[in-house]
Amino acid sequence: MRSFFTIWRRELASCFLSPVAYxxxxxxxxxxxxxxxxxxxxxSGSVESLEVxxxxxxxxxxxxLTTVISMRLFSxxxxxxxxxxxxxxxxxxxxxxxxxxxxxxxxxxxVIYPAVSYIYILRALxxxxxxxxxxxxxxxxxxxxxxxxxxxxxxxxxxxLTKNQIVAAICIFCAVWAPFFMKSMxxxxxxxxxxxxxxxxxxxxxxxxxxxxxxTRPVALYLSWTVFVLFAAVRLLEVRRWx
Amino acid sequence: MIKVANLTKRFGRxxxxxxxxxxxKRGEIVGFLGPNGAGxxxxxxxxxxxxxxxxxxxxxxxxxxxxxxxxxxxxxxYLPENVxxxxxxxxxxxxxxxxxxxxxxxRTLRSRIEEVISRCxxxxxxxxxxxxxxxxxxxxxxxxxxxxxxxEVLILDEPTIGLDPNQIRHIRNLIKSLAxxxxxxLSTHILPEVEMVCERVLIINKGQIVAxxxxxxxxxxxxxxxxxxxxxxxxxxxMLNTIKGVKGVAGVQHETTGEWSRFTCTCDSGIDVRTxxxxxxxxxxxxxxxxxxxxxxxxDVFVSMTMKETDW
Numbered sequence: 357m358r359s360f361f362t363i364w365r366r367e368l369a370s371c372f373l374s375p376v377a378y379x380x381x382x383x384x385x386x387x388x389x390x391x392x393x394x395x396x397x398x399x400s401g402s403v404e405s406l407e408v409x410x411x412x413x414x415x416x417x418x419x420x421l422t423t424v425i426s427m428r429l430f431s432x433x434x435x436x437x438x439x440x441x442x443x444x445x446x447x448x449x450x451x452x453x454x455x456x457x458x459x460x461x462x463x464x465x466x467v468i469y470p471a472v473s474y475i476y477i478l479r480a481l482x483x484x485x486x487x488x489x490x491x492x493x494x495x496x497x498x499x500x501x502x503x504x505x506x507x508x509x510x511x512x513x514x515x516x517l518t519k520n521q522i523v524a525a526i527c528i529f530c531a532v533w534a535p536f537f538m539k540s541m542x543x544x545x546x547x548x549x550x551x552x553x554x555x556x557x558x559x560x561x562x563x564x565x566x567x568x569x570x571x572t573r574p575v576a577l578y579l580s581w582t583v584f585v586l587f588a589a590v591r592l593l594e595v596r597r598w599x
Numbered sequence: 600m601i602k603v604a605n606l607t608k609r610f611g612r613x614x615x616x617x618x619x620x621x622x623x624k625r626g627e628i629v630g631f632l633g634p635n636g637a638g639x640x641x642x643x644x645x646x647x648x649x650x651x652x653x654x655x656x657x658x659x660x661x662x663x664x665x666x667x668x669x670x671x672x673x674x675x676x677y678l679p680e681n682v683x684x685x686x687x688x689x690x691x692x693x694x695x696x697x698x699x700x701x702x703x704x705x706r707t708l709r710s711r712i713e714e715v716i717s718r719c720x721x722x723x724x725x726x727x728x729x730x731x732x733x734x735x736x737x738x739x740x741x742x743x744x745x746x747x748x749x750x751e752v753l754i755l756d757e758p759t760i761g762l763d764p765n766q767i768r769h770i771r772n773l774i775k776s777l778a779x780x781x782x783x784x785l786s787t788h789i790l791p792e793v794e795m796v797c798e799r800v801l802i803i804n805k806g807q808i809v810a811x812x813x814x815x816x817x818x819x820x821x822x823x824x825x826x827x828x829x830x831x832x833x834x835x836x837x838m839l840n841t842i843k844g845v846k847g848v849a850g851v852q853h854e855t856t857g858e859w860s861r862f863t864c865t866c867d868s869g870i871d872v873r874t875x876x877x878x879x880x881x882x883x884x885x886x887x888x889x890x891x892x893x894x895x896x897x898x899d900v901f902v903s904m905t906m907k908e909t910d911w
Contacts, residue, residue: 362699366685373687437683441744444647444679445700446672 359447360455367459371425380424381467388413388471396478406485407492410475411566414468414500415558418507419533421467425460426511427525434519449593453512453586461508468504472497491568499565502578503558507532509585516592600625600752600782601646605655608641608806615641617806618655623799625751628778630797630814631786632897634905638806639786640680643756646784647677659752673702676745676781680756682737686730690721690740693729694747701748715743718773734761742770746777753777755785759792771796790897800897804905817900825866826893827873833885835860841879847872863893 371377392413399409433439442452472493479485511528518524534541539557554560561574601623608616616638623629633639644650645657648668657664662671684693694715698708716722719739724732729740738761745753758774759767767789774796777783787793793800794814802810802817810817831838835855842862843851847870852863866872873890880887 358702359700362696366696370685370687436686437679437681438685439683440644440649440679441677441683441697442700444649444672444675444677445697446669446702447700448669 357451359445359451360458363447363452363455364459364462367429367456368462371459371463376424377463380421384417384421384467385471388417389474391416392471392474393478405489405492405567406475406478407489407496407568408563408566410472411496411500411562414471415503415536415562418468418500418503419529419536421464422504422507422511422532423525423529425464425467426508426515427521427528428515429456429460429512430515431519431521431524435521449590453590453593457508457512457586457589460512461505464504464508465501468500469497472500489568492566495565495568495570496562498570499562499574502575502582503562505582506578506585509582509589513585513589513592516589600627600660601784602658603642603646603655604657606642606645606652606657607654608638608645608650609653615806616645616652619803619806619808620655621801621808621811623782623784625782626778626780627799628774628783628785628797630793630800631784631803632788632790632793632800632901633786633803637803637905639803640756642803643677643754643784643786644679646754647675647679648672649677673748674751676748676750676753678741678745678753678755678758682741684729684737684740684744687728689726689728690732691716691725693740694743697744698747703748711747711749715746718746719743720769735763735766738762739766739770742773751781753781753783753785755783757787758785759787759789767792790901794897802901802904809904810900814897818895818897825871826895827864827866827871827876828861828889828891828893829864829876829880829887830859830861830889831880831885831887832858833860833883837883838862838885841883842876845872845875845879847875859888 392410395409395413396406430439433442475488475493479488510531514528514531515524518527535556536558539553539559542553555573556577561571564571565574601621603622604620606616606619607614619638619642631639631642641650645652645664646659648664648671651665659671660674662674664671688696691712694712695708698712703711716725719742721736721739721743724736727736729737732740738758742755742758745755755774759770762770771792774783774785778798785797798813800810800812800814800817801808835853838860839851839853839862842848842864845864847867848864849867850865854861864872864876871892873892877887877890
């Protein structure tokens with residue numbers, strides 16, 4: 357497991373070695389802040405709580421962030437050929453997958469979590485706003501972690517399949533974006549059951565968690581999904597060597 | 600140390616390695632030669648546990664590359680063909696990262712890194728970013744990476760490609776100095792280098808070993824028919840006919856520039872006609888300024904073993 361930490365550190369450091377990290381950080385923090393303020397101003401008088409608006413504003417950008425961060429994970433290693441040096445070092449496939457995954461996920465957390473502070477900044481600036489539901493914040497943060505983990509796993513799996521970053525980016529974006537807005541997409545169709553969709557719709561989960569109602573079923577869903585996808589990724593890395 | 604038995608590798612329907620068998624003993628430096636596409640890189644990748652063999656067995660220090668892959672990788676230092684590296688890291692950071700991956704820690708790690716930096720002459724560039732280094736320096740960083748964990752076996756895929764003559768000499772000496780404690784298998788296209796560095800040579804063509812011996816023995820193999828070159832001043836026609844008439848000369852090629860003619864005689868096998876040639880030249884009172892045996896080298900061996908007329 358020692359190599360895991362080495363790979364993790366290298367992966368996290370590599371994010372900050374490229375300008376992409378800083379650009380992503382700045383753009384994300386600006387647009388999510390703007391979206392939150394717009395929603396808060398525009399939604400004044402509505403029943404939707406500020407916590408829900410905040411987390412919706414953050415979650416909206418998660419598919420894009422995941423795409424930007426995960427598209428290079430393995431595609432770049434393949435393109436540069438460094439996968440060869442990596443896989444001929446004494447490290448197991450599992451360590452490689454988990455190390456890279458953990459590095460990318462840590463970076464995603466570093467980018468998105470500061471945005472949660474917006475609600476506290478808003479409170480400091482507007483005297484009319486006094487109570488913030490801590491339960492909603494905790495629930496939202498938990499959901500944020502779970503969804504990020506699940507999307508990043510999917511992104512890593514896709515980046516294993518191609519050495520072209522553009523192809524990887526497009527596929528990851530579609531794969532991650534679809535479940536986010538599946539409910540809004542399917543609900544316009546004449547068929548499909550709302551109840552089943554509610555079980556798997558990320559949108560529904562976010563709204564529930566940001567209201568402070570932490571349900572164990574989505575937790576189990578995202579965790580098992582993440583584990584399953586990472587397991588598949590380890591197998592896929594192995595398969596690549598058997599061709 | 601390295602034992603390859605009936606190794607076969609197929610990519611889809613294409614057979615790249617076909618029943619390859621060879622052995623490298625502990626402490627040996629072995630040169631691995633072959634034309635492009637012969638299967639050198641594939642063989643080396645299999646030895647380095649990057650690709651699995653389709654058939655046959657490969658063991659390093661008694662460990663199987665499939666079943667004990669991690670243990671094998673700990674014992675191997677591998678320099679891939681194009682020396683892939685992270686472009687955005689500094690030399691020292693990269694070496695530290697690689698040494699960490701290979702299980703070095705603490706004081707051992709620092710002392711090993713210092714040693715490979717000085718051995719590979721990287722002192723001046725240790726804080727440089729790899730992406731801006733010249734090909735020669737990158738090659739040396741790759742070599743430093745391969746050496747950093749002091750492996751028993753070194754597998755070097757074209758270690759001197761892209762280096763200038765001084766650097767090549769430096770790397771050559773480095774590899775020679777490794778021989779005492781390490782086993783080295785290196786592939787290259789620079790044949791004089793193999794003659795200088797390697798104790799033994801393996802020549803591979805179309806996925807099969809076509810020759811495996813010391814460079815001298817291999818040169819001896821094709822020596823069979825001696826070639827003698829002589830340069831003489833005199834009447835060209837007469838000289839050609841006389842030389843053709845010498846007993847033991849199988850064929851003559853000649854070119855005339857001004858007064859001097861240059862003849863290349865191929866002898867019948869096992870016969871050296873230098874004495875006879877000198878005598879006919881002396882009898883006719885022609886002027887002789889050169890008489891020599893054309894020395895065969897590894898290049899001739901390489902060409903005769905791997906090239907067919909139809910190849911071009």
